[in-house]
Amino acid sequence: MAIVDDDVRRVRDEADIVRLITPHTQLKKVGRQWSGLCPFHNEKTPSFSVNQEKGVYYCFGCQAQGDAIEFVRQMEGLDFVGAVEVLAARSGITLRYTERAEGRSRSRRKELTELVARAAAFYHERLMDQGDTDARPARDYLRSRGYDGEVARTFTIGWAPDGWNALSTHLKVSDEDLVAAGLGALNRHGGQYDFFRARIVFPIFDERGEAVGFGGRKLPDAEGPKYKNTSDRAEIYSKSQILYGLNWAKTEAGRMDELVVCEGYTDVIGCHLAGVERSVATCGTALTPDHARKMARFVKRVVLAFDADGPGQAAAERVYGWESEFGLQFAVADLPAGSDPGDLARSDPEGMQRAIAEARPYLEFRVDRVLERAEMDSLEGRARAATEAMVLVAEHPEELVRDQYVMRIADRCLVSADEVRRLATVGGRNSPSSGQRPDVRSAGGSGGNIPGRLTIEHQALRLLIHRPEDLSAWLAPALFADPVAEMAYRALAEVGEFHGARATVDDETADLLGRLAVQDASDDDPKGVVCRLLALAAERNAVELEARARSSGDLGTYQPSIAFLRRGVIDLRETVADLDQVEPLLRWLIDYSENDTDG
Template sequence: MIDQATVDKIIDSANILEVVSDFVTLRKRGVNYVGLCPFHDEKTPSFSVSPSKGICKCFSCGKGGSAVHFIMEHEQLSYYEALKYLAKKYNIEIEERELSDEEKQIKSDRESMLIVNSFAQEYFSNILFQHSEGRSVGLAYFHERGFRDDIIHKFALGYSLEQRDALAIEAKKRGYKEEYLLKTGLCLEGQNGYISDRFRGRVIFPVFSLSGKVLAFGGRVLRKSDKLAKYVNSPESEVYHKSNVLYGIYQAKQSIVKNDNCFLVEGYTDVLSMHQAGVENVVASSGTSLTPGQIRLIHRFTNNITVIYDGDAAGIKASLRGIDLILKEGMNIKVVLLPDGDDPDSFAKKQSASSFTEYIKNHEVDFIRFKTNLLLDSAGNDPIKRAELISDIVQSIAIIPDTIVRSVYTKECSRLMEISEEVLLREINKIKLSQLQNGTPPNKKTLSETSADKQNSQEEGTQNDDTETLMETQGVPQGVLQEKRVPSPLDPFEKTLVRYMIRYGFHDLFSEINEETGETETWKVIPYILTDLRNDEIEFQHPLYKKVIAEINHIFDQEGEHLTRYFLAHPDEEISRLAVDLVSEKYQLSKIHTKFQTIESEEEKLADLIPRALFELKDAITSLNIKHIREEIKKTAKEKNPERTTQLMSELNGLYALKAALAKQLGERIVSPK
């Protein structure tokens, strides 16, 4: 783990203008710089870089952040990987905390295995191009398949010699231990401790991690043999878990983000051919059944998947489970069936990027239409088989987390299958209730959001109406189902105060004379806000804003811009993105507005703005309390509980008095309730 001193040094050294300029052409506009956003297609620049604040932000799609977060987003790296990227750029030596002996051993094993895999990849690639057998067998095979050398290099393809232990001999000659050749699965141990190469006589497809590390290999045999499997893959290991890895994700990640869509195919050569055709947002499950881990990996970059199938009906039916897993993850799924006799590899070889994309656009269908058309052929007019088909589709619809999407698919199923929508809804709710009773937690709602929508939903919260629907139709008691947070009327007021604290931290607010000591005391922004909230026993309700307040209390001795920088570079991405949003200024006054008059800045008005913001929060809390008590009074009136009603009326009158006092402070006119 990188120690905090090194993290601070990296953040201090990382110049946001230099970092972004490596990827985006910028031009000066006022005190900031603008350019075309690298995260979505646009013709008018909406991506702004502020050197003074050390942040960037796209005011169209909402993406941006500090230099660290820009690299995380653009290169699809983790927080610590992005720190290491910037450390390398600015020649900063990474100093990590002392690890325990057990941690050191695990780290050492993993690093050793990755180093051995890296050596093996370079060895296989070198054999492919430099060795006579590699050129005549391996390279000739790739050329016969129509792959250009640039694609072969891009995916670091290789060849393993027919010699039984060629890799093992070379690795040991270079000083690599047998232990790691065996742990990675590059070699197998036979009788008498003799080790041999796993992939001998095969062309090699390296499998990369998101950050470009070699995790594993796939090998295809070229000679015909009934005794040999066509494909052999690396076994599971400390560095390779096939259920969480996708072939081509390293080469595809930026294109997936840019296109906001991922094509999912089956094999290595499908990916290669599509890249060669100019379609780069493609990954493969490498012949294995699609797993939730692989789907979540794609979900990190997009909410949209297009699954491409060839014409093999039996294979398609066997893989329909993957569609359900994608739906369960809350992703939008389209399905494309290629012409008979074509797979993605052969079809892509006949296409350019534009013609391939055009075909997809014209032939992609939603999962329900695809599944219905596929299964109806086998059901025919048999009512029992049709009922089974409907049941199968209803099972798929029921696992969709988003209530609106689920409703749309229900209507579509009703239309296609000529069955009442009410009947389908009852069946779907039975399935969801059954899941609940069997201890299966209900799916969380996942909106199909742009990046800006994601940020808004984190700040304002989103409501999941699965609970309401089930309660109405099945009579499930409240509290049984898990709900997402309902937005509160207090959220915007809490957000305003958080913004003042993050942005102005320990700026001077105003001075006053201490009546006990007679000395002049200067109030600063954070102590003033926290003290006022504490005096009135007010706690923030929004989970994210509560986390920020807890952080502020924890680092109370931070000062000025250091506090802003602390939150902008916070390892919790939710907090850092909030900070970016709160310190960003979308609009700047035109020079014409300031030429003939002095415009008072927000900083100069803090002494008025912050007390008012606190009064507005208290006023909103009071209004909520009034609403709740009036609702309670209605209940007690129905229950004919005069004592409780009298008590509540007294509380209500006190709140009305408080409301009037707050209105006076805010300069508002109050109409007294009758």
């Protein structure tokens, strides 16, 4: 039995949280907030904050947080219903009850994963039904890639029919559920249509094996981008966290304490066929801190089976940061130049296994590659190689490690170690003597106990919690680079208010929300925050497009967008009189993030 949502809300709104807490600890008013010694842990200096207006508390010492209901629950050892009843009695509110069980967010997730699973089954049947002529080119294509029926069944590969609403018609679900599961959307007339059409689809499962989304690949002759993934706006899918194949990989990965990261779905399947089951792939994004954190839960060693210097791949600095933060070791498999791991696994499975077994530490691999390509028969060639190699070495945060590579390079290039060090400071962009590397952890990931020291993304969230009307129209998921902040934003935007949003997110995100909710946002400048947030997002996108332009050699295609973004950054730095002015840039960023489909 549960209490009607509206009544819970009323009880929460009527309770005066300061009066509720005062008998347990003395609170002093500081500005618009109240603070005091934490009633939940022993302390001598106050780190317990209360925001009366929002009706919430947060302890910066022990991370205890909540609203009036949570406080009564904690203090009096009651369950949720019991705590609401105590508060209702104090405020003279009569409660109404429902039969529905608690834990809406958990059951919601289950609903959506079941819906995605139904979609996967539908697509799979379409592919496997030999009488289905629409799917025949897909079957032919898969067969040409060496995938037989067993492979299709193992990975639940499917075919999204070439029509507007084959799936939507089959599923018969509400508009809300269709959109929330990332399976479709509504057209201008309010009709449902499918997100994936005329594509081979690979269901993406989370590590527990629950279906959360799809990667869709077009047929070779078809129009449109090669890959299209479930949108990040789907409620249960987040590309910065999901690793394709982890559900199948985790057994072997646990046994061997190693994961192999490939570039795409077909590479993972290729690895499986070559007998390397511990392989995963990111879904249309470079590795993120969340990916690294997730992998660290399963293994100590990560082998990158793609071009580690390729466009969009994690920068060296981040890799070293993850090695120290998550206790991971990164290595690189030496795949033959230009080879597609998926093809290699099929044509030369032993070669594939060998390349992975002989993977070298991240820095060693990159230094060796420079030295292998160098012209070692001239003094100039060797000096150039040493300089180039030292640029890579200088990126490593540990002096001891850097020194070992100095010796190695000196040895290979037939120069003295001192000369190598000298070359590094003359020719290298990064001086190896700086020692201290910048903090590479994601903003807001940890160490954020002190209120006031906020990233711009956190400032935007704080404003959204306290003064939503001032900036909610100017925010979008595309503006958040920190996955925790992004999740917090999505929850606030979808649920529409703080208490409900906090109930739907994981612990880390709830902690961030709780921390921001007790703070004072009355002096914040919404326009300034939006402008800075937009400028950062535009800058990020411009840098990414430049990398793509460089790697593809096709500057012409990207130049107009890059110029547009750079112009936008400059405009934002100068005075923006009215936020309406930033609309085109905001639209661009939203559209781009939704259509970013580089498999």
